[in-house]
Amino acid sequence: MSISYALEVENLSKRFGEEPFVIEGLDFQVKKGEFICLLGASGCGKSTLLNILADLDSPSVGTVRVADRPTLMFQDASLMPWLTAGQNVELALRIKGIGKEQRRNRAQELLELVHLGSAFDKRPHELSGGMRQRVSIARALAQEKSILLMDEPFAALDAITRDFLHEELIGIWKRTGLTVVFVTHNVREAVRLGQRVILMSSKPGRFIKEWDINLTEPRRIDAPEVATLASEITDHLRNEIKRHG
Amino acid sequence: MAEIDKDQSELQRLSAGLDALESKSTQSDSFARKVFNFSGPLIALALFIGIWQIFFYLKLVKEYILPSPHQVYQALVNQYQEGILLTAAWNSLSRGVQGFFFSIIIAIPIGLALGLSKTVRVVLKPITTGLQQLPSVAWVPAAIIWFGLSNATIYAVILLGAVPSIANGLSSGIEQIPSQYLKVGRVLGTTRIQQIRHIVLPASFPGFLAGLEQGWAFAWRSLMAAELIAVSPALGVGLGQLLDVGRQLGDMSLVLGAILSIMFVGILVEKLAFAPIRERTLRIRGLRN
Ligand SMILES: Nc1ncnc2c1ncn2[C@@H]1O[C@H](COP(=O)(O)OP(=O)(O)OP(=O)(O)O)[C@@H](O)[C@H]1O
Ligand SMILES: [Mg+2]
Numbered sequence: 018m019s020i021s022y023a024l025e026v027e028n029l030s031k032r033f034g035e036e037p038f039v040i041e042g043l044d045f046q047v048k049k050g051e052f053i054c055l056l057g058a059s060g061c062g063k064s065t066l067l068n069i070l071a072d073l074d075s076p077s078v079g080t081v082r083v084a085d086r087p088t089l090m091f092q093d094a095s096l097m098p099w100l101t102a103g104q105n106v107e108l109a110l111r112i113k114g115i116g117k118e119q120r121r122n123r124a125q126e127l128l129e130l131v132h133l134g135s136a137f138d139k140r141p142h143e144l145s146g147g148m149r150q151r152v153s154i155a156r157a158l159a160q161e162k163s164i165l166l167m168d169e170p171f172a173a174l175d176a177i178t179r180d181f182l183h184e185e186l187i188g189i190w191k192r193t194g195l196t197v198v199f200v201t202h203n204v205r206e207a208v209r210l211g212q213r214v215i216l217m218s219s220k221p222g223r224f225i226k227e228w229d230i231n232l233t234e235p236r237r238i239d240a241p242e243v244a245t246l247a248s249e250i251t252d253h254l255r256n257e258i259k260r261h262g
Numbered sequence: 263m264a265e266i267d268k269d270q271s272e273l274q275r276l277s278a279g280l281d282a283l284e285s286k287s288t289q290s291d292s293f294a295r296k297v298f299n300f301s302g303p304l305i306a307l308a309l310f311i312g313i314w315q316i317f318f319y320l321k322l323v324k325e326y327i328l329p330s331p332h333q334v335y336q337a338l339v340n341q342y343q344e345g346i347l348l349t350a351a352w353n354s355l356s357r358g359v360q361g362f363f364f365s366i367i368i369a370i371p372i373g374l375a376l377g378l379s380k381t382v383r384v385v386l387k388p389i390t391t392g393l394q395q396l397p398s399v400a401w402v403p404a405a406i407i408w409f410g411l412s413n414a415t416i417y418a419v420i421l422l423g424a425v426p427s428i429a430n431g432l433s434s435g436i437e438q439i440p441s442q443y444l445k446v447g448r449v450l451g452t453t454r455i456q457q458i459r460h461i462v463l464p465a466s467f468p469g470f471l472a473g474l475e476q477g478w479a480f481a482w483r484s485l486m487a488a489e490l491i492a493v494s495p496a497l498g499v500g501l502g503q504l505l506d507v508g509r510q511l512g513d514m515s516l517v518l519g520a521i522l523s524i525m526f527v528g529i530l531v532e533k534l535a536f537a538p539i540r541e542r543t544l545r546i547r548g549l550r551n
Contacts, residue, residue, distance in 0.1 A: 073448055089449045095442050098547040099464045108460060112450045132277040142548025148281055160450065181276050188273070 022084065023049045023164050023196035024070065029079035030221075031065055038077075039065050041221035049084065049163070052190055052197045054207035056250065057217030058258050063200040066222070067166045070198065087164035087198075088157045092172050094149035096141040102152045103128060103137035109159035127155040131185065147178035154189070164196045172201070180238060183209055187234060204254065205247045209238045216250060218257050226253055329515040334522070337508075337515035346499060347523070354485060354500035355527055357413075361420030362481045368421065369428035369477070376429060377436025377466065378458070387433070390426045398423030398480060399487035411494035416485065423484030424477040431473010435466030468543060475536050482528050501527070 024047040032038045040062040047053055057063050068074040070081060071089040096105045106124040115123070128134050131151040141149055150170055157165055171179045187210065190197055201207050207214045208230060215227040228250065232242050291299070311331050318330040325333075341347040375382045376390065401422045405415040439462065447461040489502020497503070501524050508516030544550040 071449060073445060086451070091442065091446075093442070095446045097443065097446070097461070097464070098549075099467070109450050112452050112456055112460065132274055133281075136281075140546060140548060145281070156450075178280055181273070181280060184273055185277075 021048055022046045022082075023051070024084070024087075024198070025082040026070075027080045027082075029066075029069070029076050029081060031062070031069060031074070031077050038221040041223055043079070043222075043224060045215070045224060047196055047198060049196055050194045051213065052187075052199065052211055053213045053215060054211035055198065055200045055215050055217060056204060056207045056254065057202065057222065058219050058254065059202060061217050061219035062222030063202075063217065064168055067168050067198070067200055071166055083164065084196075085163045087166045088160045088162040089166045089168065090150075090153055090157050090170045092169045094141070094146075094153035096149055096152055096156075098141050101138050101140055102133065102144065102148075105141070105152055106155045106159050109156050113160070123159065124155075127158055128152070130158070130189070131155045145178075147174050147182060150174065150182060151185070154186070158189070158193070163194075164198070167197065167199045169201055170199075171206070172203070179206070183238065184235070186210070191234075204251045205238055205243060208232075208243050208247045208250065209236055214250065216253055216257070219261060225257065326512065326514055329518065333515045334518045337513065338519040338523070341504065341516070341519070346504065350499045350501050350504045351523060351527055353498055354489065354502065354524075355531075357416060357500065358420065358478075358482050358485045361417050361485065362424055362478055364417065365421050365424035365428055365477060365481060366474070369425045369473075370432065372425070373429040373432025373470070373473070374436070374458075376433035378462070383433070387430075390430050390433075393422065394426040394430055398484040399491075401484075402488055402491045405488070406492055411492050411496060413497065415492050416488045416497070419484045419488040420481045424481040427480050428470075428473045428477035431476060432466060432470045435469020435473070436462060438469060439465040468547075468549075471536075471540060471543060475532070475540075478531060478536070479528070482524075482531070486524055 024045075026043055026045050029043040030038050030041045043066070055063055055066070065074070067089060069076050070083070071087050073089070096102070097108065100108060103121070103124045106127050107120045110120045110123055125134065125137060128137055131154050133148060133151055133155070136144065136148065136152070141152070144152065153170070171182050174182065183206070186197075189195070199207070199210055211230055213227060213229055216225050217223065218225045228246065230246065232240075232246075236243060314331050318328065329337075338347060341350075372386075372390070376386060377383075398419055401419050402415075405418045405422075409415040409418060443461055443465050444457070447457045452460065485500075486502045486505075489497070489500040490506050493503055493506055501520055505517060505520035505524070508514070508520055541550075
């Protein structure tokens, strides 16, 4: 495998049982340290793809090569309700076999990184949706994987919180050099975050077009350049959806 | 660099504002609520005794059929003064608790196997469910034939009463774990053992707890049935035996006193052992209110 790729997917297809293919013939590479956004209508197979990349599911056809086993973040933060915020982060460290003392300190550091230093002992249900998602980011960072897959992680949040988390995520990405594959059906979000945006078709899910985004940070979701590109991509997405009408 | 620092402090202030607006903290019950939680049941009890007393005054039935609250109280005081009441309650409670702990030890592996393996579930679940449905008093005659009038009989009946409930509770606790938690475990890279230790067991705890509560209720009932039927000097006196003595003497006050004592011990165990654990579990997980 070539060294500069974090992820290489070749001719990947997936079907469940005898159902029609959900995704078909996907070919793509993600460079190390790249931030890509996958965009597609509901049900086009985005989660299916991420599950395969995270090795939670296996492809029907094709191969996936990863530089490192990725970690995956979900739409709901999926924190364990019986643990505190800090313990949730510690869980990732504990599973890696890190000792008690070190675990606590590291978890505290990671919570501080997502601006939740004072929430260590809070239970997940005491936190807002945005705070829970930040704990989930801290937990993912605790794994120290080089690839982060995100499955519509901010879809359930209000616009202001989402805006804030976009900034926070980009900051973390810049500091850590993570490779990020970010799935969303929000076009502006994709343009706001990605270096590259890939548009997927539905039934079966294929890659139909991609855009390199050459906008500099800091980008704002309401910046005119973002809006212009987003409306171009939205037109493509609409055409794709109309095709099924 | 200065630019990044400025961004960071800006972000920090934004996040502090958002967090302050959005977080909620769990508040515990108000003092008035706590007082009511405690006094409410006492009021109900007082009401019950009051109605009973009125019923007694009306002389609708003969005294040996329904004695007054005071007569029942007197019967209990007599037993207490002879040193029987506390001994009997203690004997029953310690037998019940010991039998219950044995039951937990036996039930956990069964429950885990049922919950974790579909094959085991298909084969064994109908049996444990069948046993759970069977009133365990039905085992008393069999146990007497197998073990004679011994403590073994009593423990056997407790076990047969409690084990199926606890095992089924744990197993359904495991079956009902949201698949998302299991997925997170796998994303975190758990081994099979870690998955069970860090995800499956804590996630199934509410179901296990429900199984324990039902298991205790069944253990206590089974114990009383066993004590009532298996009467022998070798077994010493328990609340069930006390009830039987009352029946043989035709002493309705003692019979009712024994029944109330059995209920009282049952309620005590629920209030002191199970209720706090249940409350804590629900509160921690945000499942209350
Ligand atoms: N385990 C499964 N068994 C059968 N069908 C499945 C399974 N998982 C997903 N599917 C089907 O595959 C298709 C794609 O699902 P997927 O969840 O990947 O879409 P998605 O793009 O993530 O959608 P959304 O935007 O709603 O999250 C859907 O039609 C879904 O019904
Ligand atoms: Mg999805």
